[in-house]
Amino acid sequence: MTGNSEPQLPFTAVPFDACLGADVEGIDITAMDDTAFQFLAEALDTYHVIRLRGQKVSDPDLISFASKFGDLDPPGPSPYGRPIHPTHPELNVITNLKDEGGIPLGNLANAEAVWHADITCRAKPPKASALYAIEVPPEGGDTYFADMFAAYDALDDAIKQRIEGLKAIHDEAHNSVGMLRHGFEEVTDVRDTPGARHPLVRKHPKTGAKSLFLGRRPYSYIVGLDLDESEDLLDELWAHATQPQFTCGVQWRPGDLVMWDNLAVLHRRDSFDDSYRRVMHRAQIKGTEAIA
Ligand code: OGA
Ligand code: MN
Numbered sequence: 001m002t003g004n005s006e007p008q009l010p011f012t013a014v015p016f017d018a019c020l021g022a023d024v025e026g027i028d029i030t031a032m033d034d035t036a037f038q039f040l041a042e043a044l045d046t047y048h049v050i051r052l053r054g055q056k057v058s059d060p061d062l063i064s065f066a067s068k069f070g071d072l073d074p075p076g077p078s079p080y081g082r083p084i085h086p087t088h089p090e091l092n093v094i095t096n097l098k099d100e101g102g103i104p105l106g107n108l109a110n111a112e113a114v115w116h117a118d119i120t121c122r123a124k125p126p127k128a129s130a131l132y133a134i135e136v137p138p139e140g141g142d143t144y145f146a147d148m149f150a151a152y153d154a155l156d157d158a159i160k161q162r163i164e165g166l167k168a169i170h171d172e173a174h175n176s177v178g179m180l181r182h183g184f185e186e187v188t189d190v191r192d193t194p195g196a197r198h199p200l201v202r203k204h205p206k207t208g209a210k211s212l213f214l215g216r217r218p219y220s221y222i223v224g225l226d227l228d229e230s231e232d233l234l235d236e237l238w239a240h241a242t243q244p245q246f247t248c249g250v251q252w253r254p255g256d257l258v259m260w261d262n263l264a265v266l267h268r269r270d271s272f273d274d275s276y277r278r279v280m281h282r283a284q285i286k287g288t289e290a291i292a
Helices: 034-047 059-067 148-153 157-163 227-241
Strands: 012-015 022-025 049-052 092-095 113-116 128-135 143-147 167-169 197-199 201-203 210-212 247-250 257-261 265-269 279-285
Touching: 012 034, 022 034, 034 049, 034 257, 049 247, 059 128, 059 279, 143 148, 148 210, 148 227, 157 227, 197 201, 257 265
Parallel strands: 022 049
Antiparallel strands: 012 022, 049 257, 092 279, 113 265, 128 257, 128 279, 143 247, 143 265, 167 197, 201 210
8 A cells, every 4th residue: 555545543433233323432522633523523424423431521621512513502491490500501401419409400300201302493403412421320311312314214205205395393382301391381282382393304404315303292293284194194203213223322321421413313311210310411502404
């Protein structure tokens, strides 16, 4: 071989044993140069979910790391009437811990989070999240991801044609563990669900590749269909999209940092025993893309 072969990069992406997800090894996110950042950004595009293990990340570190991917998207108001993070309002705290008065110190508690993408109730949903594990339970609280490009590709042509051009409502009133968000009321008819309407099929702005864009199943409705027809089609699409062959799972260790492409995957989380402690800090990156 001649001397013009590429220099060996000091980091690698090791794919999970699944159709999405990879461990990126050899990068300390607190000391990343441009080459490392480019590698990570490409790995996120390729694998949709990337995990970096053994990271030691302060809150300012997490903020400056995530800011390289775009403007941060601070969490919405806490249902408990005070900032979610006491000193860094850019960050979300995902935890089951409570203060001495029993008031939750973060979001989602120990509950199961059903399959969802984050805040797709907006016209331009967040494009990515970085979730950093500080304390994790010895069992439970695993997180799963599902690849919406693979799910779309595997649909049969008749369904692909049927859903082309259809839009669904993405509920704004509830969070991913089903709690009513601050300032919202329950709706009884899903046709009245508040939230953005997005095409069921997203086209990647760069590659043109198509993916399913489902958001969340509860309170969803496919605009213009009869209620029964909408329910049946949504059930069919959700059952298809969350089959094990499209998914990967993460069993957390402290020091894991997991990033996901929020427009390309769904995620869900197992519940865990509330006697355990689970503390994660999360940075979310603003989306700039209307779904099309
Ligand atoms: C989230 C979320 C998953 C988890 O932060 O958006 O769904 O593992 N969390 O806590
Ligand atoms: Mn979520």
